Amino acid sequence: MTLILENLTHAYGQTKTLQGVSLNVEKGEVVSLLGPSGCGKTTLLRLVAGLEHLKSGRIELDGQLLATEGHHPPPETRPVGLVFQEHALFPGMNVAENIMFGLKKLPAAKRQERCRELLNMVGLAGFERRKPGALSGGQQQRVALARALAPAPSVMLLDEPYASVDVMLKREMREAARLLLKQAGSASILVTHDPEEALEMSDRIAIMSDGRILQVGTPEDIIEQPLAPEVAHLFGEAQMLDGEIDGDFLNTPIGRFRIPGGSSESMKGKLYDLVVRPTGLSYHADPDGEWIVRDLRYSSTGRILYLTGANTDSLSVVRVSTGFGAPPVVGERGHIDLLDRHAFLFAKKSH
Amino acid sequence: MTLILENLTHAYGQTKTLQGVSLNVEKGEVVSLLGPSGCGKTTLLRLVAGLEHLKSGRIELDGQLLATEGHHPPPETRPVGLVFQEHALFPGMNVAENIMFGLKKLPAAKRQERCRELLNMVGLAGFERRKPGALSGGQQQRVALARALAPAPSVMLLDEPYASVDVMLKREMREAARLLLKQAGSASILVTHDPEEALEMSDRIAIMSDGRILQVGTPEDIIEQPLAPEVAHLFGEAQMLDGEIDGDFLNTPIGRFRIPGGSSESMKGKLYDLVVRPTGLSYHADPDGEWIVRDLRYSSTGRILYLTGANTDSLSVVRVSTGFGAPPVVGERGHIDLLDRHAFLFAKKSH
Amino acid sequence: GGESSPPAETSAEAPASSGSTSAATEAKKQNAGVVNVYSARHYDSDLALYKQFTEETGIKVNLLEGESDQLIQRMVNEAEFSPADVLITVDAGRLWRGVDRGVFQPLEDQSILNRIPEHFKNPDNYWVALTKRARVIVYNKEDGAPEGLTEYADLADPAYEGEICMRTSTNIYNLSLIASFVSRQGEEGAEEWARGVVSNFARSPQGNDISILKSIAAGECGLTVANTYYIARLGVSENEADREVYNKLGIIFPNQETTGTHVNVSGIGLAKYTKNKENALALIEFLTRPDIQHEFSSGNNEYPAVADAETAPQVIALGDFVADDLNVSELGRNQAAAVRVLDRAGWN
Amino acid sequence: MSVLNALPTRAESETPRPLRVEWHAIGIIALCIFLIIPILGILFGSMAPSEGSWDHLVSTVLWDYVLNTLGLLLIVAVLTSTMGTGAAWLVAVTDFPGRRIFEWLLVLPVAAPAYIIAYVYTDLLEFAGPVQTWIRDVTGWGASDYWFPPIRSLPGAGVMLALVLYPYVYLLARSSFLNQSRTRFAAARSLGASPLRAFWRVALPSAKAAILGGMALAMMETAADFGVADYFGVTTFSTGIYRAWYGLGDPVSSLRLAGLLLVIVAILLMIERAARNDSDAPAIARDSLSPPMKLGPVLSIGAMIGCAIPILFGFLIPVLRLIWLALEADGVRSVSQFVIFARNSFSLSIGTALIALLLALFLAYAQRSRTRADRLPVSVAATRLATLGYALPGTLLAVGLLLPLTSFDKILSSWVENQFGLGLGLILTGSVFALIYAYVIRFLTVAYNTVEPAVGAIPTSMDEAARTLGSRTWRIVSKVHFPGLRPALYSAALLVFIDTMRELPATLLLRPFNFETLATRVYRLASDERLAEASTAALALVVIGLIPVLLLNKVSKRH
Ligand SMILES: Nc1ncnc2c1ncn2[C@@H]1O[C@H](COP(=O)(O)OP(=O)(O)OP(=O)(O)O)[C@@H](O)[C@H]1O
């Protein structure tokens, strides 16, 4: 069961939304789709589900053509399930009826059974009779997820299915959903805004921007070898800085950084994007340091220092992760070193 | 400008949703409201905005009574802005008209100006003429945020305003929104499902569960001194285990842990909840260890090991954070130590 | 047809004055020069007559057309405020009801009264007839005249089973016909007859006179009763198909040997609270003038009510007959009984 | 109450509060009293002792009235709902060649009065008509050699009424379908539902309020119809009421029949209300711009035929026949005289449409508002009663109105006479005021039933958002609601306009002297059994009715 998207393009009227997107998803695989708001993620899912017509390109499932230009079988003939970003629950039906809507082929007992199972999974046992209007936002979203999972379709498309679910529940739900999808052997695409979710949930991650896919790879690939600054920027609270190579240093508007491996001849004088995660920097106090500690905040993985360059007027901060030892004091000076992990230099595209 | 919520209760028909909620928010302060789906967060905001009538308790703003039992001034008379979880954009109006809707008192030029400013902030410059129906989910949410921020109300209530916005934009937007709210001196309550967001965005955090507030405090308080297992559980990907004190160890269904400071006499034999973040555990390889490494995943802050107890049948895993050194091998055995930070023991309430 | 449809301008005349000012104030303003007519006759040919009246006398005719009973109701409600000066209705039953509900005052003008035969005016002179129409039995000439059919009573004869088409019991023409039965034979007699007719129906009661006449011509129905003016109208129609229908119709004036053919009238009465009595009387006088009576006949194919008025040729062509001399007030009095009779007989 | 259901969100949270004087409620009740005068008159009138005719009616024809009326209502309900809903769905949701044209052609039949259609069809299809004559000529059959569906019959009457009444359902259902979230429909399909099942399970339930509202209108008009039923010889309540009053001369029995009819209609309406359920549309249908569902060639042809049938039979055939008759009768000559009639009809209709629309909006909003005590049961009941006027046979309504109007007039007039010595006469009775008053009472139902589902479908979250942004009611209504209400408002205005155009009994009785409308003109000729001559006026009536239909099409295109 392989889902192959080949060179898909699409537009709403004049607005181009997809410009040649290709992606393969294997049976039982979960591929996350990550990208900025408005980049075309929902549109991509709608194309696969048959709710939009593609302009060019082709979609194949298991060697069979699913759609191409001029060939658009209707959604109900495609073995594709879709969780809608806006839930799209049926307001006249109660929760159980919503979930069982896609199960009309099963005998009634089986249907009930499956419904109960899914309600347990999304933590809504006992809500069978509620109408969607009397559910909280997160509860609605969970019903939408359960409804789409119910028929165990060959292709499962999930559009931010956990956006309004709290972390704890989300964690449980995504493990459970992952299991269900694997059991059913569905090829799944999961749209999410949460890089951590993508890392945890998915076999591979596809990063989209502006109607294009920038990189597809395993979580490790994506984290360790991002191919574009946008990709690197997505994870680990990274920050992006413009910089120019100056000897072994990178001069940025907010201060200068030493380049760990030094710079090669060819890099000299060129413009670069520096993408660096707080964990890609280390700090040590030094009264002569070029950086000043401005603020200090907590995160669950440690303290984050906010520093500004001592020699620039810029008030922009750089964030550096520190361990759990004695905290630096706000106002003290120090050095920042770029580490050779979690910090990436990308040559700027020539304008 | 202090917003005081005192002992609020509320119910939908027979469903009790709030059971004595008290909370103060200072002028210019941002308080995050965190809690599981369906716990009553939205309901609380609706009470303050005047969209629901409280059953008992009182709401005060700046020393003035805003609402109490039997006194429910309508929403339009309250200096309260609300970003709706479901966006609630006006479908007939374009983006600019939506944003300017609350600005009717300003002269037209000012209004336009403010609209432009806010559109820039939410990254939607150029979308002025679009109807909401032609926006992506995240774009709609951003318009909703801009619309609520526009009149700079004294009290600002934000119901998951960033749920469908991608991380990078979210970071920018929340900084910008924070600035705007501080400038306006609004007392703000921000509902979110994202603990990290709460930690970063807010001056204080309130944790709700089941219609009650469990704890209110600064991010540091909440992270370092959670008062309830539910609170501790929320942050840093924590896991919760049942355990029984056995000498200096805690026996859990999935394996035993040494208690860092040892146990006191009074703790013996009692049941405890252990809430531990991956960063609250350390691992070292040891062929005689009681744990087996089952999996190893990436997260932006390091590797996460998934281990199961070597002496139990349970397949439940415990997650341990490791540094960036040479990774352990899947299948190897080792020891886990509880650290004295990011691991919390809560005596179980007697049944 | 051409004769029955007046030229466009005539009918445009009446509504030309603004309707938005109240009728009452209008009456006040031009007290000398108007007569307010409530009329249930709605023939275009009447409009021409009103126009002629205005030309002759300078009195303007304000016209309100409606259904008889509603107009009576309106006059009852308006009582002494009523702007109406005269009421014209199209059925004896309605005239009777007008008297019953006290909307008329007696006509004292002998010159008018003298023109009208005795049984075509109210015994107390509350109204006089303007026109009369006979209700005759009609058959299809191509099928030959039905033998032995000379009386209304014969329609109940089982020999005519499956032949008869009738209008529904809401229709006043049939109600009046039955009412005349009730007058003569009592409710039981009338009912027995009605049952006989019902069992002879070719189809359930439906349609109107014209449509049933066409059904007769087409052969769907064998027999019916119809008002003479409809038959005559078909004869003088400009439409060829109508004239073909006419040519196929045979007419029987029933009860010639006994009581005479059932005749109904349209009539006029002076409103009880008239404020333009002079003008109203002038109008009644005008409408009962022999030459104008002739116009009724040629315009709407009716028989004049006035004895010495000339009947139009197309009406004469229907044939000569002896009319029932039952006072038409009887028809009104027995109308409710007629309805009950029809209900019981299952004539819907 | 449907509106409550339509807003499932948070209504229950209302804490019950003690009753207090609510000006809203008083306003509504006052308005309703003003509107239900004739109905109250009937209800009271029917309680007077009868002169014996009542027993007679009960023992002879009452059951016929009940059965025939219910039969007629059933036929009309089934036909209007299938034709109206089916056509509305096809043009709103699917795409096939000619959809845009069909979209507005489908409204046309509403412009033709039912009794005209009935006359035309009997003229065409009766035994003596051209169709059967032609059959006989071609085949040589005689009268009894073949079966032809009898046009003047209960089913025939049902079909005639349905042909002109289905646009009520069509208009309401269409705007409901257009406002619906297509995402939900898409969700159903991606869960494997065929378009038909998705329509049945998802689209239809959401449009239920609108469809039932339209059916209720069609059924009320059917209940009130006299012309068709009488001409076809179908004894319904409406013909019975007429006969009891004018034939039996027994107003009390007549009023009792009317009271009974109202009770039946009220029960049907209650069933209708109960059958409505939640239909909260989300504010934003994400893909409202995406192309509607394209139909394949076979389905396209099916859809075209489906849409063409009601247009063909409800409009094209009758109008062509009317044109034929008008030409035959040389009606062209008399066109000039219609200018004045048309002007009268037109201005009355416009006035009535505007007033009815305003009142309907007021009542609909009163029913919707959930934070005010104006949802007192009294005001709900009053609204229900006030919007029942449509089920009253027009004759009765007119008579029912005449009494209070003239009484008031007389009091006024005597007072003026005493005070100023001025003979005022009757000002209201027999003036345009009385006419419009009667029209509004009668057609408020139409406006209300059209506007109310649209008002009810506005999600409360819209109001809430606007209110937290500091807007008061008026601004919310005009800025936030109005854009969404516009199609329904236009539909309501159109329907009231056309209904007023063709209203007859009240016009006849209450109009001023020398005041003719197109409808009275048609009636003069038709009641004199001059179909050919009436055809020209009937055509004029239809043509003027088309004006707002065309306008409606223009504005709804912009939507
Ligand atoms: N109209 C209603 N009738 C009955 N119960 C309701 C209604 N609306 C909400 N509830 C219930 O009230 C509880 C609180 O709802 P609320 O919307 O405040 O939750 P929430 O904390 O905002 O959840 P979420 O994070 O999922 O948005 C939920 O359990 C919900 O099911």
Ligand SMILES: Nc1ncnc2c1ncn2[C@@H]1O[C@H](COP(=O)(O)OP(=O)(O)OP(=O)(O)O)[C@@H](O)[C@H]1O
């Ligand atoms: N009906 C429409 N007409 C015109 N443009 C549209 C329409 N629907 C969506 N768009 C535009 O298409 C682009 C892609 O939309 P899409 O919904 O696929 O984005 P997305 O990646 O899902 O975003 P989000 O993460 O915010 O949901 C957006 O810029 C959006 O504004």
Ligand SMILES: [Fe+3]
């Ligand atoms: Fe006649």
Ligand SMILES: [Mg+2]
């Ligand atoms: Mg999206």
Ligand SMILES: [Mg+2]
């Ligand atoms: Mg919520």
